[in-house]
Amino acid sequence: MLGTYTADPRRTTAIEDLAMNIAEHWTCAKCQRTVATRYCPDCGEARIQPVDLSLKHLLGEVYRAITSIDSKLLRTIRSLLFHPGFLTNAYLHGPRKPYIAPFQLFLIANVAFFAVQSWASIKIFSTPLLSHLHHQDWSELAQQLVNRKIAEQGLSLAEYAVRFDQAAALNAKSLVILMALPFALLVMLLLGSKARPAVIHLFFALQFYAFELLLLSALLLIVAIDTWVGGPNPASSAADVSLFAVQLFAAGTYLFYALRTVYEVRGARLWLSVLALVIAVGGGVQLYRFVVFLITLYST
Numbered sequence: 001m002l003g004t005y006t007a008d009p010r011r012t013t014a015i016e017d018l019a020m021n022i023a024e025h026w027t028c029a030k031c032q033r034t035v036a037t038r039y040c041p042d043c044g045e046a047r048i049q050p051v052d053l054s055l056k057h058l059l060g061e062v063y064r065a066i067t068s069i070d071s072k073l074l075r076t077i078r079s080l081l082f083h084p085g086f087l088t089n090a091y092l093h094g095p096r097k098p099y100i101a102p103f104q105l106f107l108i109a110n111v112a113f114f115a116v117q118s119w120a121s122i123k124i125f126s127t128p129l130l131s132h133l134h135h136q137d138w139s140e141l142a143q144q145l146v147n148r149k150i151a152e153q154g155l156s157l158a159e160y161a162v163r164f165d166q167a168a169a170l171n172a173k174s175l176v177i178l179m180a181l182p183f184a185l186l187v188m189l190l191l192g193s194k195a196r197p198a199v200i201h202l203f204f205a206l207q208f209y210a211f212e213l214l215l216l217s218a219l220l221l222i223v224a225i226d227t228w229v230g231g232p233n234p235a236s237s238a239a240d241v242s243l244f245a246v247q248l249f250a251a252g253t254y255l256f257y258a259l260r261t262v263y264e265v266r267g268a269r270l271w272l273s274v275l276a277l278v279i280a281v282g283g284g285v286q287l288y289r290f291v292v293f294l295i296t297l298y299s300t
Helices: 007-022 055-082 086-093 104-121 130-134 139-153 158-172 177-191 199-228 239-265 267-299
Strands: 024-029 034-037
Touching: 055 086, 055 104, 086 104, 086 199, 086 239, 104 177, 104 199, 130 139, 130 158, 139 158, 139 267, 158 177, 158 267, 177 199, 177 267, 199 239
Parallel strands: none
Antiparallel strands: 024 034
16 A cells, blocks of 8 residues: 655755755856855865855955954953963963964054054153254264264264154164063073973963063053143153053063062062063163164164
């Protein structure tokens, strides 16, 4: 006796799902290979469908890209600012995937700092030629070197100052890492051990200076806003000293907790290490300005 055939709904659904995953034959634009699957098995390229060119799909791609980048960036910055030393340990022991790598984070902070500095019109690392000639500890040496330079090139001081200031602004942006390298060496001398890879000191320095650059960005914004509402001139000595003092206090506090987390030091060794590194941070800005002066002088 013959019965009526009834399709199994589960089997039908499975067949439909398989059909959805199989596309018509198409040629991969990258590999020039004819394939029948939705994605090229060699390179992963997908066949462009009409829906891929719709506004809805485009907005979805933008949303996914932004939220993916922002979540990782915001997570990294939050850890950097509020959990000193955590990122260094994460890069050393894991997990690494949820966070931006130390050098990439340093570059992002560098770009953010100089963007804020340009907007606020307040210079910290980029010092104009006239300041080198008259207001720095090396002004006497600077006058001798600059006089020799303009004599060789047959330029007036005003003409050379324009060229120098433009090049100095560019060098100051691109050479900030020069402050992190000696800082890493000092950390290694103070706290290095055979049990810890030497490169971890560089990661620690890069992440610390990323914090410093973001801190300076925030301070510049505060100073600029305060100036707009009638506060002191940011170029005044009082504002400069206040900015410098806040920076050093914040750096010392951050280093205190970061060194405890990464290097597990306590007591007198911790306090002496923080003191030495804060002095290095304070002196590093002046040394950096002098190095930028020399590099700019001999490259213009």
